[in-house]
C-alpha cells in the first residue's frame with residue numbers, strides 16, 4: 001500500500017489495476033499461421049497466385065461482396081478505387097476531416113481536391129452538411145465508417161443518387177461490419193476499401209482490399225493493381241496505366257489464417273464494447289461513440305468515448321494521465337482535423353474551413369482504447385470501468 005495522501009496513482013496512490021495483469025497483445029497467431037507461412041515457403045510460389053485468389057474469395061464472402069481484389073495497402077486501395085471511378089484533375093471529392101490522412105491524401109494523389117464535411121455526434125460524416133458542399137465539380141463522396149460504426153448510408157446514398165455522385169466507402173475499420181438487412185460494409189455504395197495494416201483487426205502486417213458488386217469497376221481495379229494487364233491476357237500486353245500493387249502469397253496465406261479467428265475475436269470485441277458502452281455512459285461527463293440501431297453488426301475497431309471536461313471535472317490531458325497511471329492504456333484520438341495537417345494547411349486552400357464537431361473531438365474530448373484491449377476478459381472490462389469511476393470519484397485531487 002502506498003502512504004500517499006492521494007488516492008490517484010498519478011499522485012502516488014496505489015494503481016487500481018495490478019501490474020501483474022497484462023492486456024491482450026496484438027497481433028495474435030497460432031499453429032495455423034505458422035503452417036500457412038511454411039506452406040508458402042516450401043511450395044516456392046511466393047508470388048501472386050492461388051493464395052491471393054483464395055483470400056479474395058474468402059473476404060468477398062465475408063463482406064457479402066461479388067468481387068474482392070487485395071492489394072498492398074488500404075491507402076493504395078483508395079487510390080486504385082478513385083482511378084477506377086475515373087476521378088482526377090479538376091474533380092472534387094467529399095471526405096470527413098476526422099479520419100486517417102489516407103482518406104484525403106488518396107484524393108490529392110489522384111489530382112483531385114478533397115472537400116471536408118464535418119462529422120456529427122456519431123463521429124461520422126454529417127449527412128445534413130453534404131449538400132452544401134456539392135459543386136458542379138463534385139464526383140464522389142468517401143464516407144469513413146470510423147471504428148466500424150457505419151455511416152448513415154441511407155442518407156448518404158440518397159444524396160449521391162440525387163446528385164449523380166459515386167460513393168467509395170473507406171471501410172478500413174469495418175471488417176465484418178453490417179448495415180441493416182445484413183449488407184456488408186464496402187458494398188453499401190459503389191465500392192469500398194479495407195486495410196490489413198499491422199494495427200488493424202485483420203492483418204498481415206500490411207495489405208488492403210477493394211470490394212464491389214460492379215463488374216466493370218472490378219475489372220478496372222484488377223487491371224490497375226497488375227500493371228494495366230487484362231485478366232487472362234497476354235503477359236507483356238498492357239491496356240491501362242496501372243501500377244504494381246499486388247499482394248504476395250505470404251501475406252495472402254497469413255490473411256486467410258487470420259480470417260479464421262476473426263469471427264470469434266469480433267464476437268468478443270462486440271460483447272466487451274457493449275459492456276463498456278453500458279457502464280461508462282453512467283459516469284458523468286462520459287459519452288461513448290453511439291451505435292446506430294440500423295447497423296446489425298459492428299466491428300469495434302477502436303473503442304471511443306467523448307469526455308465533457310467541465311462535467312467530468314478536469315482536462316482531457318490530465319484525465320489521460322490519471323487513467324494511464326491506474327493501468328488502462330488510453331490515448332487522445334486524431335490530434336488534428338485533416339485540413340489542419342501541414343500537408344493541407346500549407347496550401348492555404350483550407351484556411352476558411354471550419355468543422356467544429358471534429359475540432360472539438362480532436363482538441364478537447366476524444367479518447368480511444370485500441371482494439372486488442374477489447375479482446376480482454378470480463379475482469380479486464382471491470383478494471384477499465386472501475387478505473388474511469390475511480391478517476392471521476394477522485395477528480396478533485398487533479399485540480400489541486
Ligand SMILES: *Cc1c(COP(=O)(O)O)cnc(C)c1O
Pocket residue numbers: 073074075076099100102103144170172173194195196197207208
Ligand atoms: C488504416 C487506415 C487507412 C489506410 O490503410 P493502410 O493499409 O494503412 O494504408 C485508411 N483509412 C483509415 C480510416 C484507416 O484507419
